[in-house]
Amino acid sequence: MPEQPYEPEGAIAGTGMGGAMDLGASEAVTLEKTPGGPDGTGPAEKPRSLWSDAWRDLRRNPVFILSALVILFLVFISLWPGAITSGSPLTCDLAKAQQGSGPGAPFGYNGQGCNVYTRTVYGARTSVTVGVLATLGVAVLGSVLGGLAGFFGRSWDSLLSRTTDIFFAIPVVLGGLVLLSVVTSNTVWPVIGFMVLLGWPQISRIARGSVITAKQNDYVQAARALGASNSRLLLRHIAPNAVAPVIVVATIALGTYIALEATLSYLGVGLKPPSVSWGIDISAASPYIRNAPHALLWPSGALAITVLAFIMLGDAVRDALDPKLR
């Protein structure tokens, strides 16, 4: 993801021209937007950027704190699942099948006699890996394609628009079924690859829109008039301003990718046993729904909380980044 340091107009002027080498453009900005107190009493307070404002808002938002804590915990157990479990998720004892909670198995055992607690903890790794990598892939591919189309316009733009139209016409789960049903490799990569393939149009539309908006800003026009090159315009002036909406949509998308992985695994085309995934476990538990509902409920709950955490995080970030909503 393009993690450019963000420098909105105020910040450039206030910190004595953040990009000292980039005289032309920054100067135009400085002249336009010198921050001053009311009735010209001079700079009243330290200039604030969109990001620092957003961060201040987020730190006080309980929804953000809660979802961030959940996500940190998830990342922790994906990296070190052994820290809170003992035993392997693959050791199953058919004799214990469908049993309720017991020592070392607070969530009980599933239809195959596997420890539901261990499997639920280990399942986080799959979800987080798929979610993060798919989002990164989608964000990079989507922003590059959308950004370039938005920037260069004309035939590139219409080509991209038509292409995204085509992808939008194919239902996602259906596409996943068709593509992944023929895959034999039992790793996360085909699933991630599929999500990037079908997910990029969503981000590219967002990126395209925000690049077009950013392109029309006066300071970009000024930089262009002063002869800045295309790559300089894109990377230094447009990308930092277009990245916020992409981050917001990508965060929310991360949650939906985790849900999608579970759905595909539930349908039997995502990951397959012996991989450990909440979707697989939910699917495996559904025939025993009558006698061992706990085997269904725990992975379902974990999945729901994970997706909820990412979506709420995205929601909170959007509220913080969109001053209009305040």
Added chain:
Amino acid sequence: MLLEVRDLHVEFRTRDGIAKAVNGVSYAVDAGETLAVLGESGSGKSVTAQAVMGILDMPPGRITGGEILFKGRDLLKLKEDQRRSVRGAEMAMIFQDALSSLNPVLSVGDQLGEMFVVHRGMSRKDARAKAVELMDRVRIPAARERVRQYPHQFSGGMRQRIMIAMALALEPALIIADEPTTALDVTVQAQVMDLLAELQREYRMGLILITHDLGVVADVADRIAVMYAGRIVESAPVHDIYKAPAHPYTRGLLDSIPRLDQKGQELYAIKGLPPNLLHIPPGCPFHPRCPMAQDVCRTDVPPLYEVSATRGSACHFWRECLHA
């Protein structure tokens, strides 16, 4: 008296505290009379009008005191459905921006006719005929054809005429016009204002004209009430004010009108900003901006001194101001 507002207080709850928008406003309008309410934005002129109409957003708004007597009844004591039957039928309001104030997805005929359907129980067909009649009345050409059109298909001036027609529909006794010409082109402003004044005379309606434009006021108003920080600071017949203002704020407003005979001179501007309604200055709220302010102004709130039988000024030094 047709309408008498007595000691009205309105406040708004905001995230940063309570904003005192209206602080003891009193004014009166008689049938056939035009009262111009003058003031900067945030002076409480529109909030007072909305309280009279009963369209204040509550919450966050709250009427904390006062009376609004309309034809002798206190509107604030009426039940909501009684209040509603007064709105539109006995008093009507014309808003500043006709494009946003008219419903974009309903034809103007529907919006005009609605008044008759709701208040008079007319059939849609009869209401449509009435709508055409009204559009003729405010001199919109080809009314019969245009009655089916939508607000965005009219020009700014024509849209404001539709707003006027809507206000006039049930021949109310009182019309409140909130900056009715501000959003219009200068050339159209005069036409719309003349139309409004003419119809007011014809129906002998009371008119409250809210504006920040002194130029408009001179031609049409009988009385002027100048508002500042939610208070009336001066109230007088229009000619008295133009002759000699009895409040430094009124004087400031008059001095900031560009005049042809003073070409080349720097334009006068009242220094400073309107007060923050969350923290209205103690004493006379105008004192931080007043060129005549003395110590007493910083501590004592001036009452509305009686300058003459028809005139009042909320300035400790109205005499000095009058003769300056």
Added chain:
Amino acid sequence: MGRYVVRRLLQMIPVFIGATLLIFLMVNVMGDPIAGLCGERQCDPATAAQLKKEFGLDKPVWQQYLTYMGNVFTGDFGTAFNGQKVTELMATAFPVTIRLTLVAILFEIVIGITLGVVTGLRRGSPEDTGVLLLTLVVISVPTFVTGLLLQLLLGVKWGWIKPSVSPEATFGELILPGLVLASVSLAYVTRLTRTSIAENKRSDYVRTAVAKGLPRHRVVTRHLLRNSLIPVVTFIGTDVGALMGGAIVTERIFNIHGVGYQLYQGILRQNTQTVVGFVTVLVLVFLLANLIVDLLYAVLDPRIRYA
């Protein structure tokens, strides 16, 4: 208007071709189209070659695609794995899924819009916060989890409904599956309506309507709702296509023999003809639904004019 429709129809052609070609390539190139034809066993090479020739699979893919599309336009969608005509499968599957989609849309309209209006009018109230939180939860919980949980509770634990749907799939049986299918969209409709209502509530024309002395219900239904529902109608309209294509999960949970079921079977058995045929129809439905939404937009909002 007529010219606009024609232009839009023309614009749909490349999207239609692109989407169907994409699916065609996925199925034919990635998969092994004859794998499903020899039952559970691998086909022996001679039979395979024979079958490939018979189905025209030895020709280049683009030629296969053209032949296939040519057949489709004469109403021939090919035959499924069990020798049944794909069109016959469609004739039994589509009515079921259409009923399911109708139930789902009804839920979106009735529950979604009602909740959205109520919360939008009382923004910041406890009901509002509660509903908002609930919508977030519904959006977050994947449909298959919602479905399984509701099936567990209503079907197994409380016995209010039969856990699976009979082949007739009557409207009564489809109430719960319809709710499950609608759930995520329902939450979106609620949120969209709420935002739209809350935004329009502060608009000048609503203030005008109040100042005209209209009764509150008239202000809400005639002035506020009419404007606020424009984006909601757009969303629901485009959702029709998505719901029909997304019914795979719901139909699997409740064992409904609709489009999703046939597609799922077709994919598992690698039956090219079924999959491509059904997807082609779904893409067409999606595109037409979008077109209708666009045209509806002009009816709802007179400011939109199509040239």
